[in-house]
Structures are given as structure tokens and as C-alpha cells.
Amino acid sequence: QVQLVESGGGLVQAGGSLRLSCVASGGTVSRYAMGWFRQAPGKERVFLVAAPRSGTSTLLIDSVKGRFTASRDNARNTVYLQINNLSPEDTAVYYCAAATLSDRFRANKADYWGRGTQVTVSS
Numbered sequence: 001q002v003q004l005v006e007s008g009g010g011l012v013q014a015g016g017s018l019r020l021s022c023v024a025s026g027g028t029v030s031r032y033a034m035g036w037f038r039q040a041p042g043k044e045r046v047f048l049v050a051a052p053r054s055g056t057s058t059l060l061i062d063s064v065k066g067r068f069t070a071s072r073d074n075a076r077n078t079v080y081l082q083i084n085n086l087s088p089e090d091t092a093v094y095y096c097a098a099a100t101l102s103d104r105f106r107a108n109k110a111d112y113w114g115r116g117t118q119v120t121v122s123s
Helices: none
Strands: 003-007 010-013 018-025 033-039 045-051 068-073 078-083 092-099 117-122
Touching (some): 003 092, 018 033, 018 092, 018 117, 033 078, 045 078
Parallel strands (some): 010 117
Antiparallel strands (some): 003 018, 033 092
């Protein structure tokens, strides 16, 4: 059983940046596709970006391209989400997820979920 714990959220002004972290235990992230999702108030949880097994960011959805970068540090069993040029529309709970196949992310599914970290962007 993989446990995922996100951190790094908070209150930030529009135009600012945040780096979210997700630490895994009970399993090694190198064995999984790792992804980031978010759920805005009153909306469904949606997939944003996957952190590839090497390099940064893959499977970006159009609305976050150029601002969101996902990466992983397999030695630290940690994945990251760098968010730049934040806007109030980015206010949401951000979730880390793990899946045996990255294709599950596009269906907004995963095998393991963190509890999320709140990001609030003020205008």
C-alpha cells in the first residue's frame, strides 16, 4: 500500500509561484506513474500533469502548459509540482497520485491518492 503526503500549499498572491511536494512511503515512486490533480471549489477533480520516470513533465493538459512543471526525485521518493504565474483560477486542492499506468490519469483515475494540499491565490 502506497501512502502519499503532499505539502507546500498555502496562500499566494497572483503572479507568484509555489512548489508542491509529494512524499511517498510504502512503495517506491520509480515503480509508478506519478501525477498531479486538482479540485477547485464546486468542481470535479481533474488531471493536470504527470511526472515522467526521467526528466520533467509529460501529459500536460493545455490549460497548464507553460506554467506547471512536474518532476520526480526517485532517490528521495518524492515528486514535485512547480507552479508559476499563479492566478485566482488556480485556487484548488492539489492532489498527488500514483498509478501503474499513466493512461489512467487521463480518465481522472489513479491507484493511490494523497489527501491534498490547499492552494489559494489572491488577486
